[in-house]
Amino acid sequence: MARNGARPPLPPELARQLRWPLRLTKAAIGAERGWRAFWPLATVAMAAVTWARFVGFGSVGFAALGVSFLIALVWGIRRFHPPSDPEAEARLDSTLPHAALATLRDMPALETTETSQILWQAHQDRMIQLARTARAPWPNLRIAERDPFALRLIAALGCVMALGFVDAPNGMGMPQADCPECEPTASWEGWIEPPVYTGQPSLYLNDQPPGPLPVPAGSRLTLRLYGQEDGRITLGGDLLRGAQGDGLQAEITENSTLSIHVRGAKTTPAWRFTAIGDVPPSIRTDGALTRVTSGTFKLGYRAGDDYGVTSGQARVELALNAVERRYGLSPDPDPRTAEILDLPRPYRADPRQLQGLWTEDLAQHPWAGLPVTVTLSAFDAIGQTGRSDPLHMTLPARRxxxxxxxxxxxxxxxxxxxxxxxxxxxxxxxxxxxxxxxxxxxxxxxxxxxxxxxxxxxxxxxxxxxxxxxxxxxxxxxxxxxxxxxxADSARDRMLRAQERLQQAMRDGATPEELAELMDELRRATQDYLDRLAQRPQDELPPMPDGDLLELSFADLDAMMDQIDELMQEGRFAEAMEMLDALNRMMENMKMVRGQGERANQRARDGLADTLRQQQGLSDEAFRELQERGGEGNELGESQGNTGRDGQLGRGQAHSGESSPEGAEEQGQSQGGEGAENRSLAQRQRSLEQELDAQRRALPGAGSEAGNAARDALDQAGRAMDQAADALEQGDNSAALDRQAEAMEALREGLRRFDEAVDSTQAGRDGQQGQTGQESTNPNARDPLGRATGNQLGRGPSDGGFTSEEDMRKRAQELTEELRNRAGETSRPKPERDYFERLLDQF
Structure with a gap:
């Protein structure tokens, strides 16, 4: 295409459409060139106005202003060139893509054929469409590169300040309005600050509606007046009567009034302050006095105050008129001041309504066991005191x-x-x-x-x-x-002493709390006596005929003591003392001979083995429920195929037949819903934990290293059972399975250590008696647990154990292999496979 020589005009229709965009573009170019040429002249003019408003001009000033103005004008005229139409069109064309306007004025440079003519026309049509979107550009008035010191901005700022805020000399300033409405207005602000101890926020008086305004007595009013030079603000009322100055303060101690009138204001706000007095605190006892045998007593109290109780005290005085003056109390008492004791303040309690418990030990006080009068006092922040009604009582003493x-x-x-x-x-x-x-x-x-x-x-x-x-x-x-x-020098003496103390307390009419404390002491002393009796060597125990033996377990003793405790709570003290005498006679007749120890050990081991089986059953039920949640519905183990195999993974002997009726009932009742099943499992887990705790407390063999280790293992099993029950209550069967596995492992460890304790005891006895050969080889011999000794190793809880260590290892390998096979079956649900993996990690 050719752009030399005469160029064709724009299409007429397009030229009409671009008329105003071209004019506006031309004006924008003119504004840019004018501002760049005449900005010095504008700066001189604004500086002249500023100087005139602040200082004024003399003859020299006017001459200097004229010269500066003339120079700036000539400088601008020489640099200003008005824009032409081609310049405006080129400026507008620069805003369009592909230089659309210049393209429309182009002509083909070569001879055209029919095909090239069609292409050229299509190209021209597209350029016309682009040209129709042309919009006039905004002028670019930035001249920072020409005025690097921003003189124009300085002059503009001075001009604005001079015109807006300065009265010009020689009458050149802005005229002032001569009307009352244009006078400077007056204003005020006020605050009411309640006393700090009330905890109430300050009040902004300007936001409070006129009328009654209740405030705490002692609140301080602060008032600030603005524009009060000629008395534009008038204060009324009796609160600030006669007060002068811009900053006024007053304390509101009684009912008072205040009004504030501002000259020219349409309304006069007025307030009637009501001083709310601080009510003294109140305090009273809450509940009956409770005491224990050590002399410590507890007394509840309730205290309240409208703004909060800060502290409390208890005043204890001797009730001399109520003292029975005989024997050593016949002389006149030595003068003693009343005891003042601080009341404990509950942590994080609302100080306006306190409910606390006063606990004190005055067993060594001279007035212990004598009539006293107790008065509770409560104090608030300003020192006001509230007192309770006097409480007449006997000061608790140690029994x-x-x-x-x-x-x-x-x-x-x-x-x-x-x-x-x-x-x-x-x-x-x-x-x-x-x-x-x-x-x-x-x-x-x-x-x-x-x-x-x-x-x-x-x-x-x-x-x-x-x-x-x-x-x-x-x-x-x-x-x-x-x-x-x-x-009491011995465990038996301490037990008998505890029985005597309990009987004496019932005869003296002790409080339920004291009786409960003495009952706990009797339980501990009895347990200690039985433990020490079990540790004594066999040859130190007096022999007794078998017909005179009294087989009595700690569970039986515990049940008797529970019944004694229940009788005491019901007030049937005569029956309770009779049962105490019966308990004493039973303890007298109970002897720890060999036969009885063997039977007790056997019962203890059978009980632990049964607990282990029940725990296995609960674990299997929890796992089956977890499977059902996964949507697969598969039974643990291969459905019913492994039922009846003792120790086999899945449903073992503990879940078939008679050994676990609870598990069978749970298996057959699934319609109760997932939540009910979880609660049932959790309750059964709690019951099993309590049963294990009773077994641990009654476990023989205390004092030996293995016996203590067995108890520690059972403690660990109990904690794992408790955590499993918590997880079942929360519906987290996966975590429950982990805890149940820990409980079973701890139970197995406890059984093993218990066997070691019994075996070591038996070995010691055999060594003392010199029987080292025949008893160990006698197939009919029995160990202290009543089990057959000899070569029968590793017999399980069901007495269907293995005949040799080789059988035990073989059985362990079979179980491990079975676990690996089931863990690798991808058709099983993922929770089931994860369970097998955890079992493999443990074994």
């Missing part, structure tokens, strides 16, 4: 069940009551020690009591003072504690 200890502690009370009773106390203590051979005193107590008597008599000779009184009281307390707690 002493040994007669010697009770006598010593009574003398201690009399000594602390009044120093004037010191001679009587010394005389009574000597009377107690008159025949020491009739006393049941632990080692050292007799000499300690003699030394205390000499110390008391020496203090009386020189004048008994308060310091010696407290020292002697502390000594007598320690002696009484030693007599009470260390009087």
């Amino acid at each position: 002493f069940f040994t007669p010697e200890a009770r006598a010593v502690i009574e003398m201690r009370r009399d000594l602390l009551w009044a120093r004037a009773g010191g001679p009587r106390v010394a005389q009574m203590l000597r009377a107690i020690l008159h025949r020491p051979e009739d006393l049941d005193l632990p080692d050292g107590s007799y000499l300690a009591l003699r030394a205390a008597i000499r110390d008391l008599e020496g203090a009386l000779a020189t004048g008994l003072n308060a310091e010696a009184q407290e020292r002697l009281a502390s000594t007598l307390w320690e002696i009484a504690i030693k007599i009470e707690d260390d009087g």
